[in-house]
Amino acid sequence: MTKQNNHFETNAVRTQTEKTQFSEHSTPLYLTSGFVFEDAEEMRAAFAEEKERNLYSRFSNPNTTEFVDKICKLEGAEDGYAFATGMAAVFSTFAALLNAGDHIVSARSVFGSTHTLFTKYFPKWNIETSYFKVDEVEKIESLIRPSTKIIYAESPTNPGVDVLDLELLGEIAKKHDLLLVIDNCFATPYLQNPITFGADLVIHSATKLIDGQGRVLGGVTVGKKELIREIYLFSRNTGPALSSFNAWVLSKSLETLAVRVDRHCENALKLASFLEAHPKVNWVKYPFLKSHPQYEVAKKQMKLGGNIVAFEVKGGVEAGKTFFDSIKMCSLSANLGDTRTIVTHPASTTHSKLVDKDKQAVGITNGMVRCSVGLEHIEDIIKDIDQALKSI
Numbered sequence: 001m002t003k004q005n006n007h008f009e010t011n012a013v014r015t016q017t018e019k020t021q022f023s024e025h026s027t028p029l030y031l032t033s034g035f036v037f038e039d040a041e042e043m044r045a046a047f048a049e050e051k052e053r054n055l056y057s058r059f060s061n062p063n064t065t066e067f068v069d070k071i072c073k074l075e076g077a078e079d080g081y082a083f084a085t086g087m088a089a090v091f092s093t094f095a096a097l098l099n100a101g102d103h104i105v106s107a108r109s110v111f112g113s114t115h116t117l118f119t120k121y122f123p124k125w126n127i128e129t130s131y132f133k134v135d136e137v138e139k140i141e142s143l144i145r146p147s148t149k150i151i152y153a154e155s156p157t158n159p160g161v162d163v164l165d166l167e168l169l170g171e172i173a174k175k176h177d178l179l180l181v182i183d184n185c186f187a188t189p190y191l192q193n194p195i196t197f198g199a200d201l202v203i204h205s206a207t208k209l210i211d212g213q214g215r216v217l218g219g220v221t222v223g224k225k226e227l228i229r230e231i232y233l234f235s236r237n238t239g240p241a242l243s244s245f246n247a248w249v250l251s252k253s254l255e256t257l258a259v260r261v262d263r264h265c266e267n268a269l270k271l272a273s274f275l276e277a278h279p280k281v282n283w284v285k286y287p288f289l290k291s292h293p294q295y296e297v298a299k300k301q302m303k304l305g306g307n308i309v310a311f312e313v314k315g316g317v318e319a320g321k322t323f324f325d326s327i328k329m330c331s332l333s334a335n336l337g338d339t340r341t342i343v344t345h346p347a348s349t350t351h352s353k354l355v356d357k358d359k360q361a362v363g364i365t366n367g368m369v370r371c372s373v374g375l376e377h378i379e380d381i382i383k384d385i386d387q388a389l390k391s392i
């Protein structure tokens with residue numbers, strides 16, 4: 001068979017690198033910690049990396065390899081490494097590439113645990129981080145120092161759903177010879193490919209829309225081969241590897257990513273439009289609503305607007321509490337990107353470790369709700385949220 005150039009959906013279904021002599025149609029699960037060698041010479045050659053092969057599942061496993069191959073294909077990346085969680089991917093990427101004394105320039109609004117890495121742990125190794133506000137990308141250049149190594153951002157951001165101009169970030173990184181690392185979790189490889197805008201590395205928490213069904217944790221970093229090599233060496237020695245079972249689940253999940261995300265986005269846009277006209281709502285933020293401050297940028301770099309809608313209920317903390325207590329169907333949970341619609345209160349949960357000043361800086365107010373719109377019928381999602389708003 002000769003290879004043909006295929007579309008995203010086809011690559012997501014058809015990228016299959018691992019098969020046994022039984023020619024199974026669906027990739028089997030390789031539950032094995034180690035792999036055996038024929039003789040001393042084969043073992044020596046494997047450890048010397050003269051031949052690509054599996055040695056030990058902390059290094060690689062057929063299931064994790066297939067999952068990484070798929071993500072690389074879908075992101076347009078050269079190589080990658082799969083992690084047990086999204087945070088393992090974030091931490092290992094920085095830890096592998098930075099030295100004591102290096103400096104990071106990051107968007108102010110990042111995932112709560114990433115923020116904790118920057119503020120609590122990296123300073124222990126003398127790695128400092130400077131921040132730019134999501135609507136002040138032009139300020140980045142004034143933050144760059146001789147020791148700066150990495151520009152880091154999420155887009156859209158968690159939980160503020162702000163959008164950063166990836167093309168502009170790519171230009172700045174290139175001009176100053178810095179690495180651009182993008183957490184592409186909210187967009188998934190289906191909606192946006194940061195590498196096409198100049199990113200050197202792309203990180204995903206596969207726990208979210210990539211699994212899409214709230215079952216397993218996982219993470220992955222993909223990008224330039226020589227950078228992935230460093231990340232791989234760091235990881236094979238420190239041990240944050242993805243389990244083969246989770247990799248097997250995640251590879252299957254990718255086969256339905258496009259159809260799921262299409263419906264997630266369709267439902268999210270309908271909910272966002274409904275909330276925009278709701279008398280109990282102060283504001284709504286969704287990348288594909290015309291009222292979103294970075295609507296034009298979102299349209300330029302994203303296929304659809306994603307599944308996360310942020311909004312603020314009128315009446316502050318008390319109203320927020322009544323809203324959450326009145327929800328009947330949606331789940332009160334901290335996860336996102338599940339088939340089930342989830343409502344979260346970032347101020348008291350995912351971002352509770354931030355002091356008030358930092359919460360404000362990343363756009364989190366006490367009445368803010370983050371809604372991960374699921375795959376239930378949109379009329380039922382709207383009905384539940386509407387009755388909870390009316391109870392305020």
Ligand SMILES: *Cc1c(COP(=O)(O)O)cnc(C)c1O
Pocket residue numbers: 085086087088090111154158183185186205206207208217218219
């Ligand atoms: C959830 C999340 C992470 C962390 O992923 P885990 O799999 O929970 O470790 C990182 N970045 C973003 C944007 C996330 O939403």
